[in-house]
Amino acid sequence: MMSWMKCCVFPLVLLCMWQLQEGAHACRCLPVHPQTAFCESDVVIKAKVVAITTAGEFDDIKYGIKLQKILRGPIKNYDTIYTAASSAACGVTLTIGVEYFITGPLMANGAPYASSCYYVVPWKSSHNILVERYRMGCDCKINRCFALPCEISGPNECLWTDWLTENSVDDVKNKQCACVKRSDGSCAWYKEVASPGRG
Structure with a gap:
């Protein structure tokens, strides 16, 4: 009985521990705009x-x-x-x-x-325009919002609320908007085909 335990159970325990270790090393990073x-x-x-x-x-x-x-x-x-x-x-x-x-x-x-x-x-053709918008917005900060309520702590921030919707990856702010500085120094979302607006 003891030899069976050494032969079969111990390798199974090692295999389980290895699988747990592999899972612990899974990629972990917050979504980035x-x-x-x-x-x-x-x-x-x-x-x-x-x-x-x-x-x-x-x-x-x-x-x-x-x-x-x-x-x-x-x-x-x-x-x-x-x-x-x-x-x-x-x-x-x-x-x-x-x-x-x-x-x-x-x-x-x-x-x-x-x-x-x-x-x-x-690469998509829209990246040509978005890159210029991104460059203009490097002084702005994009804050992720995963659960309401969400607030900005200063005028140089934009709230990224895509993750509150089911279709978050395809939301307009992810693919078509940039957070850029306005003439008054505050930051706001700017859509490629629209005027600046908060949100």
Whole structure:
């Protein structure tokens, strides 16, 4: 009986502990508005993915890119971008042949690093306008609101309330709005095709 316990139960306990440890290392970061990601990133680029290299099961994935535009950060000829090998480590999956709007930090070797904690999405023509709005709003602060009531603590803030609705990811403030400074110094949501307004 004791040998059965050693042979079967102990490995099962180890397996359960390993699974719990894996779950504890899942990617955890609060949702970030595209403007916040733009303003707080070391580098923001428009790039087309042209190749992919995997160095191993637990190593970063290296994407070869064709740089099309540097929107923020050091002017360099970036030709690669890295990401974690799994979504559990906040890695992102990029597709060869697709153009992306990529925000994120720079690695020690100077290459951009893509993470789901920043903002990495396929490029759309609307990004040309939104990038300029984001740039104008880097002095403003976007506060997330997950549950009512929510308040702003100063005139340089905008409330991001998308997460109070079922269709939060597709809400207008996420994809079409920027928080920009008005002539009186306060910040307000500005929609691409509308006038500035609080909310």
